[in-house]
Amino acid sequence: MAPKYKLSYFDMRARAEPTRMMFAAAGIDFEDDRIPFDKWPALKGTTPMGQLPVLDVDGVKLCQSMPIARFVAKETGMAGKTNLEQAQADAFVDEIIPILPKLYGVTFATDAAKKAELAAEFDKNMVGMLERCEKLCGSNGFLVGNSLLWCDLVLHTVGYNIENYKPGTLKSYPKLSKVMASVTANPKIAAWIAKRPDTKF
Numbered sequence: 001m002a003p004k005y006k007l008s009y010f011d012m013r014a015r016a017e018p019t020r021m022m023f024a025a026a027g028i029d030f031e032d033d034r035i036p037f038d039k040w041p042a043l044k045g046t047t048p049m050g051q052l053p054v055l056d057v058d059g060v061k062l063c064q065s066m067p068i069a070r071f072v073a074k075e076t077g078m079a080g081k082t083n084l085e086q087a088q089a090d091a092f093v094d095e096i097i098p099i100l101p102k103l104y105g106v107t108f109a110t111d112a113a114k115k116a117e118l119a120a121e122f123d124k125n126m127v128g129m130l131e132r133c134e135k136l137c138g139s140n141g142f143l144v145g146n147s148l149l150w151c152d153l154v155l156h157t158v159g160y161n162i163e164n165y166k167p168g169t170l171k172s173y174p175k176l177s178k179v180m181a182s183v184t185a186n187p188k189i190a191a192w193i194a195k196r197p198d199t200k201f
């Protein structure tokens with residue numbers, strides 16, 4: 001029997017979205033459990049490491065967003081066709097994902113001077129990350145190899161936020177733009193994006 005999946009996270013895309021997209025791409029049913037912030041303090045102690053996301057697989061609770069995503073990538077055939085591709089995909093994920101909490105910090109900073117300071121530092125980090133990924137990215141619409149892998153979904157999730165932050169940024173990175181387009185060209189992912197909750201982050 002197919003495993004039962006419950007993915008618990010806040011009502012955000014962020015660290016859970018690549019996993020949600022993989023479930024959608026593979027046509028796998030999962031419970032998209034979105035925990036309201038005011039319910040979190042009571043639940044924090046029940047999670048394996050005191051943070052979200054948590055993926056419950058038939059009663060086994062997995063934690064840490066990228067290990068969760070890597071597990072689902074293996075379950076759905078999106079981890080990479082060979083060990084080599086898997087290591088290359090991991091490298092992109094490790095390069096891209098640290099941008100996410102930094103952008104969160106800029107987006108939700110309330111003090112104007114602090115926000116400007118964080119934004120200046122963020123912009124430098126973002127450009128460095130995009131340049132490094134553009135240089136290593138394949139030219140046929142995938143970061144690695146010739147099929148959609150979980151690293152492409154991580155890029156799409158972070159790239160989506162970057163475009164919300166500074167529209168038009170990705171135009172300067174043609175290979176990465178092609179990856180963004182490959183992700184949305186997948187009909188099942190496009191259907192998920194069209195129906196997913198519209199959240200700020």
Ligand SMILES: N[C@@H](CCC(=O)N[C@@H](CS)C(=O)NCC(=O)O)C(=O)O
Pocket residue numbers: 014015044050051052053063064065066
């Ligand atoms: N390294 C962890 C970080 C998880 C993390 O920072 N989760 C945040 C939400 S994005 C959280 O649970 N915040 C609430 C808390 O720490 O109490 C991962 O990738 O899963």
